[in-house]
Amino acid sequence: xxxxxxxxxxxxxxxxxxxxxxxxxxxxxxxxxxxxxxxxxxxxxxxxxxxxxxxxxxxxxxxxxxxxxxxxxxxxxxxxxxxxxxxxxxxxxxxxxxxxxxxxxxxxxxxxxxxxxxxxxxxxxxxxxxxxxxxxxxxxxxxx
Amino acid sequence: xxxxxxxxxxxxxxxxxxxxxxxxxxxxxxxxxxxxxxxxxxxxxxxxxxxxxxxxxxxxxxxxxxxxxxxxxxxxxxxxxxxxxxxxxxxxxxxxxxxxxxxxxxxxxxxxxxxxxxxxxxxxx
Numbered sequence: 001x002x003x004x005x006x007x008x009x010x011x012x013x014x015x016x017x018x019x020x021x022x023x024x025x026x027x028x029x030x031x032x033x034x035x036x037x038x039x040x041x042x043x044x045x046x047x048x049x050x051x052x053x054x055x056x057x058x059x060x061x062x063x064x065x066x067x068x069x070x071x072x073x074x075x076x077x078x079x080x081x082x083x084x085x086x087x088x089x090x091x092x093x094x095x096x097x098x099x100x101x102x103x104x105x106x107x108x109x110x111x112x113x114x115x116x117x118x119x120x121x122x123x124x125x126x127x128x129x130x131x132x133x134x135x136x137x138x139x140x141x142x143x144x
Numbered sequence: 145x146x147x148x149x150x151x152x153x154x155x156x157x158x159x160x161x162x163x164x165x166x167x168x169x170x171x172x173x174x175x176x177x178x179x180x181x182x183x184x185x186x187x188x189x190x191x192x193x194x195x196x197x198x199x200x201x202x203x204x205x206x207x208x209x210x211x212x213x214x215x216x217x218x219x220x221x222x223x224x225x226x227x228x229x230x231x232x233x234x235x236x237x238x239x240x241x242x243x244x245x246x247x248x249x250x251x252x253x254x255x256x257x258x259x260x261x262x263x264x265x266x267x268x269x
Contacts, residue, residue, distance in 0.1 A: 018237070018239075022240065023242045029227075030224075
């Protein structure tokens, strides 16, 4: 989650970790921690109840951790990694959101992404859009 | 969930901390004594809540949910202001105030969950 304060001199891309990027990474970090804790708790205590939902929880946690780390790291490769992670995140919240809407009984409020992240104030739905916008802006700045 | 004095106090302190930091950020101020104190207040509240919870348990109180889940929330909530402080201080711009503001509201959400665990009106996990 932490980033080394000094980036290499050859890193001409304006760092993703400055300014608003720090807030974005903070929110991602909070979701990484809460999703991991929730998934860990679910799997440790009641895995048998709904293995698919809880594995989905764990998957969401991994995606948030990957997004947090890749956003915090400098360089082009990490930007690609962050874009991939956030696209998976967006896909996840949309697919799980639709599934939970269509069949609420089979899909209880068991993951971060159920009902498009309703239980988390829809932040899981908005966060990937902001993340992709942030990455896009910094890509545009890099090509100039 | 049962709303007790602890949750109300936590909600007031957490939201006040977030609002303080957000206002300072909107005014494009760098982190200053006021916003740092707002963050410290959240940490102080969580430590007080943790100590009080130990006392309540010692006096025959009872956690309806899983105790280790409750203490996990306490530990995480206590770590948040510290982590937020370091993450904000590594780059002191007005954005750091937004980062610190994120801590208060997160702790309020966690307080709600801790109240659920303590009183036992648990949502499906």
